[in-house]
Amino acid sequence: MATEWPLGRRIAYGADYNPEHWTQDVRDEDLVLMREAGVTTVTIGMWDWALLEPREGEYDFGWLDRLLDDLHAAGIDVDLGTPSAAPPAWFYATYPEARVLTRDGVPLGPGSRGAAAPTSPQYREACVRIASRLAERYADHPAVVLWHVHNEYGAPVCEDFSPHALVAFRSWLADRYGDLDGLNAAWGTTFWGQVYGTWDEVGLPGPTASIGNPSQQLDFARFSEHALRECYILERDAIRARASQPVTTNFMANECPAIDMHAWAPEVDIVSNDHYLTAADVDGHIGLALAADLTRSASGGAPWILMEHSTSAVNWQPRNVAKRPGEMARNSLAHVARGADAVMFFQWRASRFGAEKFHSAMVPHAGTSSRVFREVVELGRDLARLGEMQGTTVRSDVALLWDQQSHWAQGLEWRPSVDMDAQERTRTWYEQLWRDHLTTDLVRPTDDLGRYRLVVAPASYLLTEQAAANLTAYVAGGGTLVVAGFAAAVDETDTVHAGGYLAPLRTVLGVHVEEYLPLREGATAEVEWAPAGEWPTTLTNRVWQEHVVLDGAEVVATFASGPGAGLPAVTRHEHGAGTAWYVPAFLDVDGLAPVLAAAYADAGIVPPALPEGVEAVTRVGDGVEYTVLLNHTDSDVEVPVADAGAVHELLADLPVDGTVHLAAGGRAVLRATVPTPDPRG
Structure with a gap:
């Protein structure tokens, strides 16, 4: 993952953008508002398979050509998605055998999000075709700086029990264990008389009278993740054969336990993550920090992309709690503090229809006069002030x-x-x-x-x-x-x-x-x-x-x-x-x-003496340190600042002398010059 950062010498800022939901006059307004908000980057295309390929083998790229041209003219970079997370209705109708089967044998069809059976040859071939056509057409488009395969692998479906999965599982096991003797030994099949004599006897871990073989279930989890990763690699390689921009997919860190981020990270050029607060967690900012640290760690310390988070409430939890004033900025800066060099949201403009119409957005239903939009604009200005942090690394203890x-x-x-x-x-x-x-x-x-x-x-x-x-x-x-x-x-x-x-x-x-x-x-x-x-x-x-x-x-x-x-x-x-x-x-x-x-x-570790509830994370560059301070309490606090050279607070653009005053819920970013080590020792 030594890929050059594609989003400019800045902290990139933006969102998923779904202009297909809107009329042309709204799209024109969007470009104006994006400039006002300081948006630098948008993700497009992830849900547009039915528009790009309305019938099998028939393609319509005209609308996407115009959209990319408009975004480029507005100075906005594009993370171009492949639409494999949303096969079109014609695909399900033509290839019903490619549908996911649940453990109980129930087929899952269209009408929602998700993918077809990841081991289905028809699904894989269709994904490679659409990814290849996109890469051929837009490899040299100046707006496209990043490719984005699929969406949130493992969510909402991570396991498939279709006949395709059975065939692939047996093949995967044969590669892993070599022969049936190896499989029987690994699974301990002499317990409860489960010994297999032929590969045709090996099944998927479906319903059983009592508990199923735990070693089999563990291997099926490994296999299921492997199958999803194979789908990603097929699309990635199709893009790489035709285009030179880096390729990513958006993980969900600890929110999607079906995916092993450390195993996937070497396959992406840049690690990206989606994160949403758990409303029931009163200390959700700590869960956020854990997810960000996990993402940075999987990235090997390299810059990573916060591909999605929310401006306020989500729509899919039992009780969707809105973020309080200032919370969106604290969340965003917490990710930046822990290594993110891009802050993105789902989504740009709130949807009026569909399953996520109650999900918050950068432009909410209340419009540009709302508190949320004012905070969106303010955050854009703050991130613009922090551009010099791009490329610095997090110091871990x-x-x-x-x-x-x-x-x-x-x-x-x-x-x-x-x-x-x-x-x-x-x-x-x-x-x-x-x-x-x-x-x-x-x-x-x-x-x-x-x-x-x-x-x-x-x-x-x-x-x-x-x-x-x-x-x-x-x-x-x-x-x-x-x-x-x-x-x-x-x-x-x-x-x-x-x-x-x-x-x-x-x-x-x-x-x-x-x-x-x-x-x-x-x-x-x-x-x-x-x-x-x-x-x-x-x-x-x-x-x-x-x-x-x-x-x-x-x-x-x-x-x-x-x-x-x-x-x-x-x-x-x-x-x-x-x-x-x-x-x-x-x-x-x-x-x-x-x-x-x-x-x-x-x-030999001495924890820093900081007020309770204050988050402090340091990023290090050449001769400079940046410390992000976030006050997660309802009280004002004073944070002592060590005398380690000139210290400047970047958000307010003021020098610091001795202490930093953090208002309740407040934030600050300190830049300190540090001595450059003498190469002679």
């Missing part, structure tokens, strides 16, 4: 392990506790890092961890021997590792490790686990925190305990009640030049504070 395949496996049936949720544990541990004002990369357990002083593993149920060796070497080399409970239980086939739970981490953690001790629903217990200091001596534990046996580690905290009473709840072990912590207790955010504080001390 900590790594948090993120393994989507482990999350898939942990979420399968018949685990020790339904309450042991990988996403919840990841968010909880991440939230305490956020509250401690530490910027976090979300990395895979096999990645190079050497540059991080602290690595946290909040949900590593599935851990391969290779990953365990990597973590062990990281600690031996001087790193600090914190591992949460229910870790390293199984290998990549969902088979319990030889040697039992936690076996591949036994050496580095200095403990082993005899038994899992989950709590009953709603039950709580207590953890006695041994170290003296500012923290409470008793922490609340719920959901989970373990019978941990020491193999050289020291006890830092003990279960005071519950089935594990008297057993270790937090341990610490010195291994090589580093330290490893194990936390089999299920603690909430407040309970994690003393655990992480102790780990920070081992790692």
Whole structure:
């Protein structure tokens, strides 16, 4: 992903644009309003297959020619989408066998969004044809700076149980395991007499009398994602054969767990992400930060595109809460702070019809006299002032392990506790890092961890021997590792490790686990925190305990009640030049504070002294640092500024001396010059 940034030396700004919804007079007004709002980039074409190819093999590009010419004349760059997320009605009528089948065998037809069966040869051929025709026609159009394949792979359909999928699944398994002996061994088919004698006997994980084979279900999740990725690659390669602009597709980070962003990222030229606040989450800005950090991490630290977010409420949640004044700008700048070099919305103008007519937009139904549009214009001006940040990189303090395949496996049936949720544990541990004002990369357990002083593993149920060796070497080399409970239980086939739970981490953690001790629903217990200091001596534990046996580690905290009473709840072990912590207790955010504080001390990390609720993230360039400050509280705060050279606040264009005043809900962006390192050392 060493692609040159295609959107100019600026923070790009814009939206999905659907002019096909509007008459020509409205489109003409749109170009005027886009210039007023500071729009630099729009995404078009993703839902227009029926207009581009009204009948199979018959194409109409005239309207798109005119639209691209108009946008270019207005100085607006185009991210040109392929329409494969919305096959036209004629496709479904001509190729009914290409429809997605649900697990229960129900065919899904037109009338909504989504794709046909991703393994359908007819669908794949049709996608390549339309992508090829678009690339041939617009490869040299000056408006087109980026290609955008499909839309949000994995949403709303990630699994297909059609006959096409069955054939492709068997082929994928044969490639993965070589022969039936390999498959039977990986799936443990001697359990419950499931041994397969021919490939024709291998089926999809459909309805079963009791729980289905968990290894089969995990492989089907891998296969389903692989099939979607193959569709993307087919379109991408068709475009690359004809056009030179970079190619992307819009992910949904942690909002679409069917997609493994780290696995997809090498296939795109620029990583892009869609993010929408969860209305029920009162601290949605923390979930936003996690998604942005995950996107940046998948991008390898390179600039990425916030392809979609909302100006206010969405339309598809049970209760669609509107954003309050200033919240849209804070959300946008939070993404920029965490590495986004483009801020885009769904969509430019609110739709009057269709399923998303209650979704907010840059131009809402209330028009240009509305608060939302005034804030849109203000944000455009702010982003224009921040153009010099483009291309700078985020400085991270900590790594948090993120393994989507482990999350898939942990979420399968018949685990020790339904309450042991990988996403919840990841968010909880991440939230305490956020509250401690530490910027976090979300990395895979096999990645190079050497540059991080602290690595946290909040949900590593599935851990391969290779990953365990990597973590062990990281600690031996001087790193600090914190591992949460229910870790390293199984290998990549969902088979319990030889040697039992936690076996591949036994050496580095200095403990082993005899038994899992989950709590009953709603039950709580207590953890006695041994170290003296500012923290409470008793922490609340719920959901989970373990019978941990020491193999050289020291006890830092003990279960005071519950089935594990008297057993270790937090341990610490010195291994090589580093330290490893194990936390089999299920603690909430407040309970994690003393655990992480102790780990920070081992790692030599001193969290910055900032007011509670203030987000501070730094991006680094050549001889300059940019720190984005966001006040997520309802109170004014004063933020101290270190005397590290000339400091200037970019949004207000004012010098800073000593402190920055952040009004309730306020924001600031500080530029500080920093000494250039002497190359002679």
